[in-house]
Every structure is written in structure tokens, then in C-alpha cells.
Amino acid sequence: xxxxxxxxxxxxxxxxxxxxxxxxxxxxxxxxxxxPELITxxxxxxxxxxxxxxxxxxxxxxxLYDHTGPDGVSYAFSGIFHTVRENEFAxxxxxxxxYPDIVSIEFMNFEDLGGGRCRLRGHSVYxxxxxxxxxxxxxxxxxxSDGYERLEEVLAR
Amino acid sequence: xxxxxxxxxxxxxxxxxxxxxxxxxxxxxxxxxxxPELITxxxxxxxxxxxxxxxxxxxxxxxLYDHTGPDGVSYAFSGIFHTVRENEFAxxxxxxxxYPDIVSIEFMNFEDLGGGRCRLRGHSVYxxxxxxxxxxxxxxxxxxSDGYERLEEVLAR
Numbered sequence: 001x002x003x004x005x006x007x008x009x010x011x012x013x014x015x016x017x018x019x020x021x022x023x024x025x026x027x028x029x030x031x032x033x034x035x036p037e038l039i040t041x042x043x044x045x046x047x048x049x050x051x052x053x054x055x056x057x058x059x060x061x062x063x064l065y066d067h068t069g070p071d072g073v074s075y076a077f078s079g080i081f082h083t084v085r086e087n088e089f090a091x092x093x094x095x096x097x098x099y100p101d102i103v104s105i106e107f108m109n110f111e112d113l114g115g116g117r118c119r120l121r122g123h124s125v126y127x128x129x130x131x132x133x134x135x136x137x138x139x140x141x142x143x144x145s146d147g148y149e150r151l152e153e154v155l156a157r
Numbered sequence: 158x159x160x161x162x163x164x165x166x167x168x169x170x171x172x173x174x175x176x177x178x179x180x181x182x183x184x185x186x187x188x189x190x191x192x193p194e195l196i197t198x199x200x201x202x203x204x205x206x207x208x209x210x211x212x213x214x215x216x217x218x219x220x221l222y223d224h225t226g227p228d229g230v231s232y233a234f235s236g237i238f239h240t241v242r243e244n245e246f247a248x249x250x251x252x253x254x255x256y257p258d259i260v261s262i263e264f265m266n267f268e269d270l271g272g273g274r275c276r277l278r279g280h281s282v283y284x285x286x287x288x289x290x291x292x293x294x295x296x297x298x299x300x301x302s303d304g305y306e307r308l309e310e311v312l313a314r
């Protein structure tokens with residue numbers, strides 16, 4: 001599967017990087033990151049329910065949503081969008097209610113590959129090595145991997 | 158000078174940490190970070206002029222200001238406040254117009270030391286080691302050091 005998620009957890013620096021290609025135009029993949037009614041259909045691992053309080057994907061906007069897993073337990077995720085450039089680039093902060101005040105900053109590049117394909121690259125930066133290691137061990141990889149497969153399914157509909 | 162700025166640039170991780178005590182109550186030092194009309198009197202090195210477009214020091218707020226140096230050259234600084242807790246804590250993003258999209262995230266702790274004194278601790282996190290090294294070499298230390306001395310002068314008035 002050439003579109004598989006590639007996740008990198010580099011030694012010694014508090015980063016997580018990922019890369020994922022899509023057989024969809026960049027405008028479609030961007031739209032799936034922008035419109036709350038699409039977000040709720042793909043964000044997070046399979047089996048979770050997303051309940052959005054607000055999700056305002058523009059420079060200076062903010063977001064707050066809950067994830068409820070199959071066990072009925074809910075977690076909140078919140079942050080602000082420092083930069084959003086249509087079909088191109090976004091910078092956002094990210095906070096998980098289980099670790100209050102441990103806020104990461106995430107950079108997302110949306111790249112047109114031509115032929116109706118695109119590449120998404122992410123760079124997440126954590127305030128401590130411990131926070132990065134904890135996130136890497138929390139199931140982030142399977143959550144992202146599931147989420148992007150679901151995103152493809154949403155766009156295919 | 159027991160209130161001198163202590164700045165730390167750790168090896169191998171993209172952080173800059175600082176610590177600074179003040180002979181003023183925590184509420185006063187917090188207020189100097191909150192009110193735009195005080196900010197313009199101390200933020201940045203001596204000899205710079207601060208022109209605030211907006212500065213809304215609350216969770217979800219944002220800021221944009223220009224620094225104009227003695228040479229007449231202006232630079233913009235902008236970001237958003239992810240978290241602001243009165244007299245206690247703030248998390249903000251930080252972008253310098255000279256390096257667009259190289260955005261750091263900064264954590265500030267305001268700590269009451271009793272006896273009308275307080276301690277400010279900052280933790281800045283950069284998206285690359287190069288960005289951190291560049292910031293550390295840019296005169297950040299003297300800028301911060303000057304700024305906090307000016308802050309004391311403003312509060313002493």
C-alpha cells in the first residue's frame with residue numbers, strides 16, 4: 001500500500017513526524033481537515049465517536065472536541081490554529097485533557113502531487129521528551145493510520 | 158543582582174529556558190504582561206519602539222505588534238494565546254516576521270514567592286534545532302534582560 005502512513009519518532013529530540021499520500025486532490029484532503037461535518041467522520045481511531053464543540057479551521061480560530069471510545073470513556077482535545085493557508089499549510093496547538101498544560105504545536109503541509117494525488121506531512125513538537133515519548137506510546141500511530149484510512153473512505157463516498 | 162535573568166540553552170534539545178525574579182507582587186508582573194499600555198513600555202530591548210496592532214492576553218486571544226529599532230527597521234511579532242490563567246500561567250505561540258512559519262510555543266509560569274516578590278519562568282520550544290540555535294544567537298538574552306529591567310522600571314513608577 002503506497003499510501004501507508006510513515007511515522008518517525010527521532011532519537012533525542014521531542015518531535016514526531018509523519019507522511020501520508022492520498023489518491024485524492026489536495027483540495028479534497030484539505031476540505032476534510034476544514035469542515036466539521038467531515039472531521040467527525042474520520043478523526044481518530046475506528047470505533048471512536050467524535051463530538052465537536054467548535055472547530056474553526058482558519059488562522060486565529062480554535063477547536064474543541066471530545067473523543068468517546070468503545071468503552072464509553074471520553075477525552076477532550078483542544079487548541080488554536082496559528083496559521084491556516086488554504087490547500088497548503090496549517091499550524092495548530094494541541095492539548096489532550098488527560099495531560100493538561102502539556103501542549104504541542106503541529107505543522108501540516110498539504111502538497112499537490114499532480115494527477116489528483118497529494119501528500120500530507122506533519123511535524124509535531126512537544127514541550128518535553130517525556131511528553132513526546134508518552135504520545136508516541138499512546139497509540140498515536142494506529143489512531144492516525146486508522147483516521148487517514150477513514151478519511152479516504154469519506155472522500156470516496 | 159539576585160534578580161538577574163538566568164537563560165539556559167540546553168544541548169541537543171530545541172528549548173530555551175529562563176528564570177527571573179522580581180521585587181514586585183505576582184499580580185503586578187502579570188498585569189505588565191496583560192495590559193497593552195504597559196507592554197509597550199517594556200517589551201524588547203532598550204531603544205526599540207513597540208507599536209501594538211492588537212494584544213489580547215486571554216485564552217484564545219491573539220497578538221500582533223511591531224518592533225522598530227534605533228535603525229528604523231521594523232519587525233512584526235505575532236501569535237495566539239492557547240492558555241492564560243490570571244496571575245499563574247500562560248501558553249502562547251510566537252512568530253517573527255523575519256522567519257515566517259517558524260513558530261515556537263512558549264510556556265510562562267508566574268510564581269508568588271511571598272513578601273511581595275515573584276518568579277517568572279519561561280520554557281520556549283522550537284520546531285527545529287536550527288530555529289532554536291538561531292533564536293539563541295539573535296540577541297534574545299540581552300533583549301529579554303533589557304525588557305525585564307524596563308518592566309521593573311515601569312512597575313516602580
